[in-house]
Amino acid sequence: MEVEQLEREAGNMTSTIAASTAGASAANPSAPASPAADYLVLSNIAKTFIARGNATNALSATNLTIGQGQFVTLVGPSGCGKSTLLNLVAGLIEPSEGTITIGGAPVRGTDRRIGYVTQADNLLPWRTLRDNVAFPLELAGVPVAERRERADFWMHRVGLAGFGDAYPSELSGGMRQRGNIIRTLIYGPPVILMDEPFGPLDAQTRIVLQDLLLSIWEESRSTVLFVTHDLSEAISLADQVVLMGTKPGRVIRCENVGIERPRDIFQIHEHPEYRRLYKQIWNDLGAQVKKAVE
Amino acid sequence: MTSRPSLFDPDSARAVFIGRLLLAVSVLLLWQLGAGHLFDIFFFGKPTLIAASIFNDLRDPGFYRDLGVTGMEFGMGYVIGGFAGIACGVLLARWRYMAKLADPFLQALNAVPRIALAPMLIVWFGIGMSSKVFLAATLVFFIMFFNTLSGIRSVSPALCSVAKIQGATQWQIFTKIMLPSASSWIFTGLKMSLPFALVGVILGEFMVSSVGLGYRLNAYATAYNTSAALGMIMIMMCLMMLLTWGANALDARLMGWRDGGGDGAAAALKA
Ligand SMILES: Nc1ncnc2c1ncn2[C@@H]1O[C@H](COP(=O)(O)OP(=O)(O)OP(=O)(O)O)[C@@H](O)[C@H]1O
Ligand SMILES: [Mg+2]
Numbered sequence: 228m229e230v231e232q233l234e235r236e237a238g239n240m241t242s243t244i245a246a247s248t249a250g251a252s253a254a255n256p257s258a259p260a261s262p263a264a265d266y267l268v269l270s271n272i273a274k275t276f277i278a279r280g281n282a283t284n285a286l287s288a289t290n291l292t293i294g295q296g297q298f299v300t301l302v303g304p305s306g307c308g309k310s311t312l313l314n315l316v317a318g319l320i321e322p323s324e325g326t327i328t329i330g331g332a333p334v335r336g337t338d339r340r341i342g343y344v345t346q347a348d349n350l351l352p353w354r355t356l357r358d359n360v361a362f363p364l365e366l367a368g369v370p371v372a373e374r375r376e377r378a379d380f381w382m383h384r385v386g387l388a389g390f391g392d393a394y395p396s397e398l399s400g401g402m403r404q405r406g407n408i409i410r411t412l413i414y415g416p417p418v419i420l421m422d423e424p425f426g427p428l429d430a431q432t433r434i435v436l437q438d439l440l441l442s443i444w445e446e447s448r449s450t451v452l453f454v455t456h457d458l459s460e461a462i463s464l465a466d467q468v469v470l471m472g473t474k475p476g477r478v479i480r481c482e483n484v485g486i487e488r489p490r491d492i493f494q495i496h497e498h499p500e501y502r503r504l505y506k507q508i509w510n511d512l513g514a515q516v517k518k519a520v521e
Numbered sequence: 522m523t524s525r526p527s528l529f530d531p532d533s534a535r536a537v538f539i540g541r542l543l544l545a546v547s548v549l550l551l552w553q554l555g556a557g558h559l560f561d562i563f564f565f566g567k568p569t570l571i572a573a574s575i576f577n578d579l580r581d582p583g584f585y586r587d588l589g590v591t592g593m594e595f596g597m598g599y600v601i602g603g604f605a606g607i608a609c610g611v612l613l614a615r616w617r618y619m620a621k622l623a624d625p626f627l628q629a630l631n632a633v634p635r636i637a638l639a640p641m642l643i644v645w646f647g648i649g650m651s652s653k654v655f656l657a658a659t660l661v662f663f664i665m666f667f668n669t670l671s672g673i674r675s676v677s678p679a680l681c682s683v684a685k686i687q688g689a690t691q692w693q694i695f696t697k698i699m700l701p702s703a704s705s706w707i708f709t710g711l712k713m714s715l716p717f718a719l720v721g722v723i724l725g726e727f728m729v730s731s732v733g734l735g736y737r738l739n740a741y742a743t744a745y746n747t748s749a750a751l752g753m754i755m756i757m758m759c760l761m762m763l764l765t766w767g768a769n770a771l772d773a774r775l776m777g778w779r780d781g782g783g784d785g786a787a788a789a790l791k792a
Contacts, residue, residue: 319682339688349683353701353778363687366697394778414687 262295263330266450267316267418272325274311285311287475289325293467296448300461301469302512304519308476309454310346313420316452317343329418342416344424348407350395356382356406357391363414381409385439400427405436412443421453425460437464438492445489458512462504463495470508473519482508563747570748571755578752584737591722591734594650598657599718606662607707610669615695620670631663635721639728648729657721661714665707672706673699705776712768719761
């Protein structure tokens with residue numbers, strides 16, 4: 228019963244977020260009422276790292292357009308610049324060339340509208356799991372009782388109930404990663420970047436969490452940019468799969484996934500569209516992976 | 522095969538305890554019985570004589586006055602040096618230009634052998650408590666300063682970035698990420714400083730003073746009262762061990778998050 232109440236509250240929370248973003252566009256008469264088709268735009272992005280005298284061309288001539296409320300997955304071989312792309316969108320690093328805009332405004336530095344589930348869990352080792360999950364709420368000045376309640380609700384949702392008082396060093400890799408995911412979901416940012424969030428999880432937990440992530444996303448409809456090395460995961464979750472290539476890192480092509488929602492993650496592999504896309508992308512991905520290890 | 526009597530088992534608390542007891546008793550016995558034959562009592566004292574003089578000291582009200590003075594100097598030196606060291610460490614960790622500018626000067630100051638300062642201290646501070654407080658504080662200051670600086674510099678940039686993304690202000694990053702992250706360095710510094718603060722104070726009292734445990738020790742030693750002097754040294758040793766033990770207990774309580782929940786877990790590899 229208590230959980231039910233929390234579910235409802237969370238529903239309200241996400242609908243407030245939806246309402247506030249809708250309100251923002253409604254206030255501007257020239258903006259269309261429907262979600263913007265070019266919400267997150269990367270134009271002609273290049274990023275060169277200079278480390279110890281060597282220049283690494285991590286990304287070059289990269290273009291990507293993502294509509295508001297879209298779930299987009301990025302696949303590509305290791306080292307092709309996926310994390311770099313997310314870091315750029317998050318405003319943690321600046322592109323060497325090109326511009327990134329979100330809702331028409333260029334990205335300048337970090338921004339609370341963008342949530343980022345990093346590849347490493349990056350939990351604060353001196354805080355308990357609950358205090359880690361509630362950290363963004365604490366930063367925003369949410370009262371203790373409320374943030375405790377919300378943290379417990381999210382921990383319950385991903386099977387971490389009862390571990391609120393454990394320190395990260397006392398948790399398994401998969402548990403820490405779940406903590407890492409929900410501490411972004413807890414404050415419901417309109418744009419969520421996820422870098423191989425299910426990487427350290429076993430196959431079963433992975434599917435359960437994919438399913439959970441989709442149902443959470445159906446409620447909130449935030450714009451998601453999700454990196455994975457698992458093509459199956461990429462197709463199952465996405466509205467659009469972006470294939471990245473290497474040497475130099477760039478976007479090779481985008482495929483729309485025409486599978487209706489809500490989806491049944493457990494059965495999706497039977498879907499003919501899934502099989503078609505899988506075959507089609509697999510060949511190109513395979514070629515890029517070979518190129519990456521050459 | 523593991524049921525062999527565990528006389529030398531390093532994991533058996535009892536075996537270790539018995540071993541320690543045997544070692545202590547045999548050293549004391551050798552010392553006691555050999556005193557006067559194997560070693561000269563004039564130089565090495567004798568356990569029973571040392572015990573008697575410790576007992577005498579503990580019954581003397583003058584001892585408690587000396588203990589109070591030394592404790593006061595120690596406490597003030599430790600707190601002043603510690604506070605100043607942490608404050609400067611934090612300041613310079615944040616203000617990189619100043620850190621670079623000050624670095625060679627701080628290295629030079631830290632390279633001054635503190636004992637060489639002693640004659641000047643009398644000139645600057647007279648023979649009262651302040652000269653001892655100052656000596657202890659300078660020793661503590663540099664330990665705390667360098668530890669705080671390294672602690673804050675070794676904060677993971679990734680943790681700061683994540684907090685920034687989640688909307689942390691500069692001040693929040695400082696108080697909620699940098700300070701807690703540096704706290705284990707700061708704590709280590711506070712523990713390391715304890716014996717140095719005591720050394721500073723005793724050294725100061727040794728040089729010039731008319732009260733304090735260092736003065737008492739010096740008085741015994743110059744009177745060639747070896748047993749009493751060794752007794753004083755043992756009292757100081759016990760005080761230091763008590764302090765260290767307290768600091769370790771506090772550390773274990775506050776820094777429990779480091780250890781991964783108990784024995785041996787810290788050594789286990791984590792993904
Ligand atoms: N800070 C940095 N300094 C120098 N080179 C960097 C830096 N960050 C990334 N690179 C380089 O940029 C390229 C892309 O790195 P990135 O981390 O984005 O790859 P990735 O696609 O996320 O790989 P993975 O799937 O293994 O996580 C790599 O060649 C890497 O060596
Ligand atoms: Mg990566």
